[in-house]
Amino acid sequence: MNVPRYLLRHRITVEPYLGDSAYGPTYGPAVEDVPALVSAAVRQVRRATDGREVVSTTQVITEPGLDSPPGSRITLPDGRTTTAITTAEHTAPGLPVPACTEVSCE
Template identity: 80%
Template sequence: MVRVPDALLRHRVTVEPYLGDTAYGPTYGPPVPNVRALVAATVRQVRRASDGREVVSTAQVITAPGLTCPPGSRVTLPDGRVTTAIATAEHTAPGLPVPACTEVSCE
């Protein structure tokens, strides 16, 4: 499987994986700093993974395959904005000459 080339992943983001809710609110795993990514700050509609509703994503983050970023995770973008992951998609195309990657749609 061909991965997205590191040379295309020009940005760095920090991901705090969502672990679940407690009596004190949401809990997150340890931050994963300096994740290589390509960030597009565009507005698009996506389906929220938790309930299937259509919501607006204001940033899309492309990373190498295998990123652990479940919906609800906190993502710090290169400009310092902290946002929440709405949906995560693993893109693969076995046998085709296109790179595999992980796409995270953020609020």
């Protein structure tokens, strides 16, 4: 069971991080109009790349399978652009809990 679409009231744009080049970070093609639930809350999270604790100011919940590795650029409904810190896939096979992807952003 996936998170119900009617709960995903916001729309975001995701540009998946591909890596660094000689000219800086590179991103994949933008995926626009992604249904999401955006929460502006301050949380402390552990960065996936180096394990340091950092502050996340926004969390995004989407349907499972969103391609947004740490470093991805995300444009929020208010037009602000942020960077993904961590991405977590939440599943609970056999339980009546919806599966989703959670992205913690700077």
